[in-house]
Amino acid sequence: MAQTVRVNVPRTILDWVISIGAEDRLGEEQRQNIDAWKQGxxxxxxSQLHDISDKLHVPFGYFFMDEPIDDTPPVYAKRTVGSQQPQGHPSRDLVDTIDQMTAIQDWARQDRIDNEGTRxxxxxxxxxxxxxxxxxxxIRRALKIDEHWYRKSDLHKPAKAFKLLRERAEGTGILIMQNGVVGNNASRPLDPKEFRAFALIDPYAPLIFINKTDEPETAxxxxxxxxxxxxxxGADELYNDTALPTGITRLExxxxxxxxxxxxxxxxxxEAWQSIPNDTTLDERMKELKKRFPVSHTALALRALKHKLISQETFQKCNQAAQTWSEETENKQGSPDFYDTELSRFDSRFLERLASSVDKGGTTYLDAYxxxxxTGDTFTKLMKRAVS
Structure with missing residues (x-):
């Protein structure tokens, strides 16, 4: 009978791994085992370490390190949460997402250097x-839009506006990614309270990631x-401002x-505000403005407050009613199929370049996976959809 292999893991390593992991996912038996390991x-x-690694979403190899390390992504230091500076550790969901985006950015950077060579x-x-x-x-010049671009073709609707600006930004060489989960793991949704978006700056392959769970579409x-x-x-950022855009630094x-x-x-x-009759109710005025601009009701009210068109008290009422107004005006769309969802997560130009590189042997299938x-057929079918 094969003997069960047991290993020594120092208490300092156990404490560290648990402190940076998703501790709330541990079961009672696993917690008891960890206590016993700490006590010696x-x-x-x-096998037990593998299970705990999976639960915590922490790399298995961390248990065998000589001492703890700081694997916090550098961009986390640029995080803003409301009006407070960042504290504590990032979630493993955020760490894994940034790691994947960094790997994609590194690949795209080298691809641009190899093929175009220009910053x-x-x-x-x-x-x-x-x-x-x-x-x-x-920015408008680079995206080839004019000052009143949102007046055309229903672009006051945030979903259509997002699609247009994303496509135009991708066309300039900026990588635009979005997702609502870690990779393809639906059991690991990204928390919009932790971050709404982030930007990783690079002169060859700047990357923007949008947290798709952030609602509504105007956000x-x-x-x-x-x-x-x-x-x-030219500044990295992990963005998590409040609903009211009042950045804590001059940069923000x-x-x-x-x-x-x-x-x-x-x-x-x-001009739009003044074109609406004075006797129009607040609800109707906001709904009318929402038909003209691809922004939230809160943003509209904030702009009205800035120009002293409404009082602070009226602004507070607008802010409180914004959720109800949004539910009435947001477009309800059917669920896209699997491949449409996957394609929406990745920058279109990146997918085309990756497919070309794999086809020419510049990138192995394993690295692309x-x-x-x-992997496998899913990857092949997705690449075909991406270049079709």
């Missing part, structure tokens, strides 16, 4: 000392444009100003 009355088996001129082309309207103008649209401003400013304030200038220009907003988190 028992030693874990390899993207927009990365870091502006500073926080530049006028936010000039930065917004630069994801604002995040996209906000992160585009970060690309122009500028990015919010740029996003607002693109989605809700002052002059156009004031690792980048995508998809």
């Amino acid at each position: 009355t028992k030693r874990p088996t390899v 993207l001129e927009q990365v870091g082309s502006r500073t926080i000392n530049d006028d936010s309207n000039l930065i917004a103008e630069d 994801r649209l604002f995040s996209l444009v906000h992160e585009l401003a970060h690309v122009w400013l 304030q500028v990015c919010n100003e740029v996003a607002t200038a693109i989605l809700l220009p002052d002059e156009d907003f004031l 690792r980048l995508m988190g998809i």
